[in-house]
Amino acid sequence: MTALWGAVIFSGFYHGINPGMGWPLAVSSALMERNHRALPKALLMLAFGHFLAMIAILLPFSLMIFLVEWELQIRLAASALVIAMGIYLLINRRHPKFLARVHPARLALWSFLAAMAHGAGLMLVPIYLGICAIAPDDTGHLAAQALMSSNVMTAFAVAAAHTLAMTLAGGIIAVVIYFWLGLKFLSRTWFNLDLAWALSLIIVGLFGAYSAYYGH
């Protein structure tokens, strides 16, 4: 269980350092407004959008999982979906063009769409389902209603913990570049994570499938 929560936090850091999830926007907001207060404000909006994207993906699964007898199938299907997204991103290495049509001031919307386009929420699904998979002994005693509401709570907790870690990681990079290193480091710290990202989805999906089979 600790390892799974660790994975939630770790994936948050991982998303946070990816420039594709928006930390350069926090730097540019503060620079454009010539006011360092714009930086935390931008980070907050980005975090809000990211959180919504996580919830949008996790909630449907939390509602589904009360079908306890289908748990294995659901987890396998979820894993397959994550792996498919990874393979899609591996093959289609093009940038999502529609992001270019979002108005620069709509940071939360941008963050939501960016997370969706990159399958950021999907990366959490196998971990989340792992956390929800309660020891089989317990499930018998719990009413479906209670199980569902507990899973919804878990979905919010997972999304919140993940988003917090993401904001922290991205925020640290943005603050360090804005206050100390300067814009020159913006391009220097910008690594192409596309390949690593796609592979991460595949690995997380494989892990999900594995733990669904042998997890307990």
Next chain:
Amino acid sequence: MNLRPDPTFHASPKLAMQAPIENYAFTVMLSPDGTQSDGIAVIDLKPGSDTYGQIVHQVIVPNKGDEFHHFGWNACSSSLSPLSGHAFLERRYLIVPGIRSSRIYVIDVKEPLKAKIHKTIEPEELFAKTGYSRPHTIHCGPEGIYVSCLGGGGEDGTDGPPGIFIMDCETFEIIGQYEMDRGKQDKHYDFWWNLPQDYMVSSEWGLPPQFENGIVPEDLLSNKYGHSIHFWDLRARKNIQTMDFGENYQMALEIRPAHDPTKSYGFCGVVVDTTNLQGAIFTWWRDDDGVWQSKKTITIDPRPEDPANLPPLLQGFGAVPPLVTDIDLSLDDKYLYVACWGLGEMHQYDVSDPMNPVLAGKVELGGIAKGEKHPNGKDFVFGPQMVEISRDGKRVYWTNSLYSTWDDQFYPGEEGGQMVMADVGENGGLTLNTDFYIDFPKGLRAHQIRLEGGDCSTDSFCYPSV
């Protein structure tokens, strides 16, 4: 695709100014009568090189009659946009349109000395996918490569309004028209933008029948060329305001927004004021209410001349109009360079206060009924025209041809292509460099210049200079 951003992408104009200087220039070579193929000349600019200031390679295209004019990069500093970052693209390809043929060449200049054609887009494909013709200005931006076209559909390009189309920045496939609501815009020329502030500005020359076979004096005297600029909501693709300078301000051409994205102003050059033959520069800006405003901030007077010395087109006026045909703004937004193609002068204005430009330097070279020679003793045909500034602002390059048929009207009987360079003084001022003078191959004229790694009229920046 790179693993790290292309080193020629810079977050801010200031970082671009501090970057290593240009090693090569790419300059358009065009055959005015279509008897030869057009091409791109690769010029060595490495200081200390044995071939410094010489054409060291040429990319000659297989077709004739394209008439190259303007061109641009597949990717620039706009790739570092925090919103639509394509940070791992390479600045590697030049998109070179033929304005007479509507054919577009994509030229791979990764190795400048081995530059070659990577892809050709035939005119039929452009017509079918966009409804536009006569592609012209290139800018790389949020949705890919944007190309302005001077003509609409049909044989003479007047079937429907001209406009901008978007091209994929990786595959160079034409995607389609840019505009969703063009408002009053019915002519086209240049365009540029401020990416973080999400606005675009476009300008007007005239429709193809008004320029392809030469300037139409009746149209000019009845003020039928373009005299408005258009402000767009860039991402919504909507014309939000059309600003008419007044119908006497004929041919509002080059749009030069301040490079620093925190600034909401820029300049536009007007070729000729038909009431007095002056050339003019307008400063445009956004006021506190979000409405775009403009004011004429520079005027350049015509020079009286004995009609006997003038081309037939100008004899009735007894004067040489300045003909402001190109302007360019240094990356620090400090100096605006203004080419007076008729007078034969290159002006340098200090525009630190954009509402009150001050003439800081001037070079006389060529010119109608003047033909001022280069300090090295050689001729400079026509007048100073397409101008490009080095990223660090210390060197200003320019060529001499405006447009084949117009060259022949304003400078009848003259022929040649030249590219020169002037050094910028520590506190302004402009001096022609006697060691830099390129005479183009016989029968070819010279037009736009692009500098390796970006220059002052290509790159759009997404972060302010701090």
